[in-house]
Amino acid sequence: MSEIIFKDAKITRPEDNQVEQIKKIFPHISPVEKGDIVAVKIHPGEYGNTTHVRPVVVRTVVDLVIEAGGIPFVTDTTTLYRGMKLNAADLIKGAAMNGFTHASMNAPFIVADGLRGGQGREIQIDGEALSSITVASAVAEADSMIVISHSKGHPASGYGGAVKHLGMGCLDRAGKIRVHEVGKPSIDPEKCVQCGECVEVCPWGAITPPEIDHSKCCGELSCADACQQEAIIPPSDATDKMQNRLGEAALGPIKALRGRIGYINWVYDLTPGCDCFNFSGERFVEDIGILGGRDPVALDSATLDKINGQMKVRGSSIYNLWGVNPLIHIEAAEKIGCGNREYEITG
Numbered sequence: 001m002s003e004i005i006f007k008d009a010k011i012t013r014p015e016d017n018q019v020e021q022i023k024k025i026f027p028h029i030s031p032v033e034k035g036d037i038v039a040v041k042i043h044p045g046e047y048g049n050t051t052h053v054r055p056v057v058v059r060t061v062v063d064l065v066i067e068a069g070g071i072p073f074v075t076d077t078t079t080l081y082r083g084m085k086l087n088a089a090d091l092i093k094g095a096a097m098n099g100f101t102h103a104s105m106n107a108p109f110i111v112a113d114g115l116r117g118g119q120g121r122e123i124q125i126d127g128e129a130l131s132s133i134t135v136a137s138a139v140a141e142a143d144s145m146i147v148i149s150h151s152k153g154h155p156a157s158g159y160g161g162a163v164k165h166l167g168m169g170c171l172d173r174a175g176k177i178r179v180h181e182v183g184k185p186s187i188d189p190e191k192c193v194q195c196g197e198c199v200e201v202c203p204w205g206a207i208t209p210p211e212i213d214h215s216k217c218c219g220e221l222s223c224a225d226a227c228q229q230e231a232i233i234p235p236s237d238a239t240d241k242m243q244n245r246l247g248e249a250a251l252g253p254i255k256a257l258r259g260r261i262g263y264i265n266w267v268y269d270l271t272p273g274c275d276c277f278n279f280s281g282e283r284f285v286e287d288i289g290i291l292g293g294r295d296p297v298a299l300d301s302a303t304l305d306k307i308n309g310q311m312k313v314r315g316s317s318i319y320n321l322w323g324v325n326p327l328i329h330i331e332a333a334e335k336i337g338c339g340n341r342e343y344e345i346t347g
Contacts (some may be wrong), residue, residue, distance in 0.1 A: 118172065301342075
């Protein structure tokens with residue numbers, strides 16, 4: 001049973017602010033040894049999103065890493081969708097526009113998988129769906145890592161937290177494609193009006209309506225989201241298969257760093273959509289607080305229980321946000337050996 005440290009969002013004293021809460025959590029979760037090069041993994045949000053983790057939270061963790069004798073760098077990876085994270089140059093620019101700079105964080109921001117997402121290391125994981133996965137090189141080559149996740153909803157996985165941060169956010173482009181490739185869609189020619197919206201959002205030149213070239217398609221499905229005619233149809237089992245791969249892929253970074261990872265879930269501004277959205281929707285539940293641990297499966301399980309505990313008041317659960325059950329990827333991560341869902345909360 002894993003220990004999960006919890007600090008409540010409901011505070012009444014200035015000395016219990018988020019900075020001080022993280023200082024109290026850090027000794028319980030830190031894998032940092034003197035001289036370590038330490039990756040501090042974040043998601044800085046697409047430009048226009050305003051509910052991502054705040055730079056002050058990242059700065060606090062960076063300063064604690066330095067106090068522990070580590071050499072920190074803040075990092076994220078490129079994406080498969082078109083936006084300000086498609087390549088390293090735009091990702092660094094977008095992160096700075098959202099306030100993530102050396103000045104604000106006291107550490108450099110490094111894109112972990114290189115200029116175009118092609119820098120990774122193959123890690124054997126021996127899963128049922130994935131025999132191996134490619135982890136972003138700067139993550140794989142670090143000595144230890146702190147993962148700071150904004151807990152929120154997600155249209156493909158139902159929920160995004162520590163496991164998703166490992167099984168997607170720590171991968172290079174090839175790794176992300178392996179997780180997503182089960183989602184390669186088709187186009188219903190009777191619904192397609194050839195408006196070209198899908199062509200605009202696809203960075204890979206895979207779409208010539210009403211055809212999709214599966215040799216170029218990554219299965220990321222922003223094309224389906226863009227189609228107002230609902231003419232782009234993913235495979236019926238795409239969500240479940242993607243989540244299983246997501247959970248298995250989480251073992252890649254854990255093996256690469258020999259388990260030397262600490263996790264913080266920042267459970268504020270809980271919106272239905274991911275920080276990949278270039279906007280922030282209305283919160284679906286009140287702020288909960290900060291949870292930390294050394295087991296990502298236990299941490300996400302505890303976070304989901306906290307979220308659902310508040311949503312029950314409204315007769316709902318996080319599973320109702322998108323009609324997607326996030327326990328699929330949590331259970332897949334547990335099955336492959338990323339952690340255990342049993343936990344004990346301490347303060």
